[in-house]
Amino acid sequence: MPEGPRGIDVMRIFAARVRAEVERLRIEAALREANDRLAVSEEQFRDLFEEAPIAYVHQSVDTRILRANHTAMAILGLKPDETVGLLGTSFFPDTPEAQRRLHDALPLLASGTDAGGVVLELRRRDDGSPLWVRWWCKPEPAGNYTRSMFMDITDQVLMEQEKARLEAQNTYLLDEIRAEQNFGDIVGGSSGLKKVMEQVGLVAPTDATVLITGESGTGKELVARAIHERSARRERPLVKLNCSAVPEGLFESEFFGHVKGAFTGALKDKPGRFELADGGTLFLDEIGEVPFAMQAKLLRVLQEHELERVGDTRTRKVDVRVIAASNRDLKREVDEGRFRRDLFYRLSVFPIEVPPLRERAKDIGPLVAHFILHSARRMSRPEPQVSKQALDLK
Numbered sequence: 001m002p003e004g005p006r007g008i009d010v011m012r013i014f015a016a017r018v019r020a021e022v023e024r025l026r027i028e029a030a031l032r033e034a035n036d037r038l039a040v041s042e043e044q045f046r047d048l049f050e051e052a053p054i055a056y057v058h059q060s061v062d063t064r065i066l067r068a069n070h071t072a073m074a075i076l077g078l079k080p081d082e083t084v085g086l087l088g089t090s091f092f093p094d095t096p097e098a099q100r101r102l103h104d105a106l107p108l109l110a111s112g113t114d115a116g117g118v119v120l121e122l123r124r125r126d127d128g129s130p131l132w133v134r135w136w137c138k139p140e141p142a143g144n145y146t147r148s149m150f151m152d153i154t155d156q157v158l159m160e161q162e163k164a165r166l167e168a169q170n171t172y173l174l175d176e177i178r179a180e181q182n183f184g185d186i187v188g189g190s191s192g193l194k195k196v197m198e199q200v201g202l203v204a205p206t207d208a209t210v211l212i213t214g215e216s217g218t219g220k221e222l223v224a225r226a227i228h229e230r231s232a233r234r235e236r237p238l239v240k241l242n243c244s245a246v247p248e249g250l251f252e253s254e255f256f257g258h259v260k261g262a263f264t265g266a267l268k269d270k271p272g273r274f275e276l277a278d279g280g281t282l283f284l285d286e287i288g289e290v291p292f293a294m295q296a297k298l299l300r301v302l303q304e305h306e307l308e309r310v311g312d313t314r315t316r317k318v319d320v321r322v323i324a325a326s327n328r329d330l331k332r333e334v335d336e337g338r339f340r341r342d343l344f345y346r347l348s349v350f351p352i353e354v355p356p357l358r359e360r361a362k363d364i365g366p367l368v369a370h371f372i373l374h375s376a377r378r379m380s381r382p383e384p385q386v387s388k389q390a391l392d393l394k
Contacts, residue, residue, distance in 0.1 A: 055133075057148040058140075061109050063088030066145055075133070075152045077126035088148075091122040091131075098122075105135070109146045112138045119153070132157040186222050187370045188363030192355040196223060203350045204230035209302070211287075211347045212325040214354035220325040221285060223354060228281040233321060236280030241273045244286040251294045253310050256301070262311025274307055274318050281321045287347065288328040288339060295340045302346050322347070 055072035059065055065086045068076075073083055076091060092102045098121040105118050113136045122131040133150040140147060186193070203210055204227045212220045221240070228238040246254050253262075257272030273282055284290075290298060301307050302322060306315050324347045333339035357363065376383040 055148075055150045055152075057088075057150075058145050059088055059109065059137075059148055060145055063106070063109065072150070075131070075150070076122070077124035077129075077131075082125075086125075091125065093121065093123050095121075108137055110139060110143075112146075117150075119157075120150075130154065130158075186219060186226060187366045188360060189366065190360040190362040192360050193363055196352060196354055197226075199350075199352045200226050200230065203227060203352075205232065206350075207231075207321050209321070209347055209349045210323045211330070211349075211351045212323065212354060213330070213351065214325075214327065215356045216327045218354040218356055220327075220354055221283065223352060224281075224283045224323045224325060227323060228283075228321075231281065231321070233280050237277060238281045238283060239273050239277035240283045240285065242285045243289040246289075248291055251291060252297065255294075255298065256307045256309055258310035259312045262309070266311070269309070272307070272309065274301060274320050275316065277320045278318050279320075281323060284322060284324045286326055286328075287324040288326040288330055288333055292338065292340070295343045299340065299343045299346060302343075 050069050052069055052071060055075050056069045057065055057072050058067040065083055065088060068078070068083050072078075073080065078086070089102060092098050101118070101120050105120060108118065117134045117136045120133050120135050122133060123129065124131050131152070132154045134153050135148065135150040137146050137148040139145075186197070200223060210224075210227060212223050214220055225238060228234060241254060243251075253266075253270070253272065255272050255274060257270050257275055258266050260266055260268050301318070305319065306317050308315055330339055330344055330348075334341045334344050357367075373383055
């Protein structure tokens with residue numbers, strides 16, 4: 001090796017080359033390590049992309065699929081070799097609603113969706129079965145493609161559709177039941193009950209006075225309620241008075257009301273049932289129990305539509321539809337002088353006779369089921385089933 005200044009220069013050059021080689025080796029090692037980490041990271045990303053439980057698709061702005069993960073292919077019914085290049089629009093059925101949703105979604109490929117996503121109706125590629133997805137997308141920063149994500153919500157949508165169908169069907173069936181055999185709480189389908197319901201349907205829209213006759217327990221009050229609920233007065237009250245429960249001396253006060261001091265115990269003004277029912281319907285049950293002397297005053301109110309409270313001189317106008325009911329034979333009561341003939345004809349403008357249950361054997365089964373169901377619900381117990389043999393014992 002040369003000595004002197006030239007030898008020193010050679011040593012410096014050699015040392016610089018060694019340092020440069022060491023640095024190169026270090027950089028190469030760092031690059032290899034970085035590449036290894038990048039490869040591991042890409043592999044992890046690939047695994048995350050491919051195995052993610054949510055569907056991921058890279059699409060061009062014309063909806064062509066560039067890449068799709070396993071979940072996306074499984075949801076769409078695709079095989080790996082038929083995925084790339086497939087147009088996303090090909091999954092949309094040719095129905096007005098699906099095409100409308102597609103038309104609204106296409107501009108979002110360039111702008112992106114909001115956090116709520118978009119519900120789309122599709123068809124699977126393999127079997128053409130209905131497919132509903134909630135779809136989100138976010139454009140790639142350079143604008144080369146769009147990253148789409150979606151979830152299969154077919155079960156949820158079909159359940160909602162089935163729920164809506166069942167609700168509509170239930171409404172229809174309830175309407176059919178009401179039209180066929182029920183008016184509110186009236187249950188049955190016998191010919192006798194159907195005749196009553198036909199009469200209710202005829203008279204309800206009018207303001208005619210109705211007289212309902214029938215034995216005790218045949219449901220005369222339910223018929224009166226059915227008439228009221230199907231009348232133009234249904235938004236106003238249905239006021240009831242059981243005439244058999246009113247003491248004889250209090251009929252006038254119960255019917256027409258009283259003013260303070262009109263009699264002992266009249267501590268304040270009180271409206272009668274006619275005033276309470278103004279604009280609505282007054283149901284007078286057991287009308288045959290009204291005393292003969294009181295019948296004339298009741299007739300006047302029915303004719304003139306006006307009354308005076310007990311102890312008052314002021315005349316008050318009332319607009320009341322009267323429905324009366326009785327378990328007596330009022331025609332016989334008239335013939336025997338216990339009921340006014342003019343009041344009878346004023347009340348029986350439209351008579352309805354409710355047949356007893358013994359003449360409506362067909363209604364026993366529905367009534368039994370109705371009462372059992374209500375009792376079970378009231379007692380929070382399962383509804384027991386009634387056998388045909390038990391019903392045949394009727």
